[in-house]
Amino acid sequence: MKFNWGTGLVIGMCCFVSFILFFVIKMSTDTKYEYDLVVEDYYGKELHFQQEIDAEKNLNLFSEAITGNKTTDGYTLYFPQTSEEIEGNIHLYRPSNKKLDFTIPLKLNEGKIVIPDDQLVAGRWDISVEMTYQEKEILFKKSITY
Structure with a gap:
């Protein structure tokens, strides 16, 4: 050939x-x-997107903004003084690995909550606080690099 x-x-x-x-x-x-997909029920979550937008607008009910910073114990979220009536959950989402995602109940101690250091792996986290205040749904979102 x-x-x-x-x-x-x-x-x-x-x-x-x-x-x-x-x-x-x-x-x-x-x-x-x-x-993996970003979230399990992607299409079902999209149907509730307008409710999330409305809940984020309800952050105006607070006199001050919700803030957070890294401390020696972990990551601390600080809530306004009127926060004793707040109930809800904190969802921590890890974009790179869904196995690290977790949810903790929102139980404030002196207007703050500490997310323990042993549960947070170094890298990017998306924090989503779903709460009820004055019978209105409120949503706070923040991305952090820990």
Whole structure:
């Protein structure tokens, strides 16, 4: 068989396609690489998006803004003085690994709550505080790098 430029072109294209298929199959079957959705019930969550927008607008009920900072114990969220009547939950979402996501109940101590240091891994976290104040739903969102 004579080796000419047409044969070389076909061999080169076959090698390239094989190279691409190898990586597609490897990434699809290897458990080390995860490609989960951002949230489990994505479409169901989108149906409630307007309610989230309204709940974020209700943050104006507070006289002061909710603030937070990193402390030696963990991450501390500070609530306004009128916060003793607040009930709700704090959801911590880790974009890079859903196994690290967790929820804690909102129980304020002197107008603040501490998210323990042992539960927070270094990196980006999205904090979402869903609470009820004066019979209105309020939503506070913040992204932090811990």
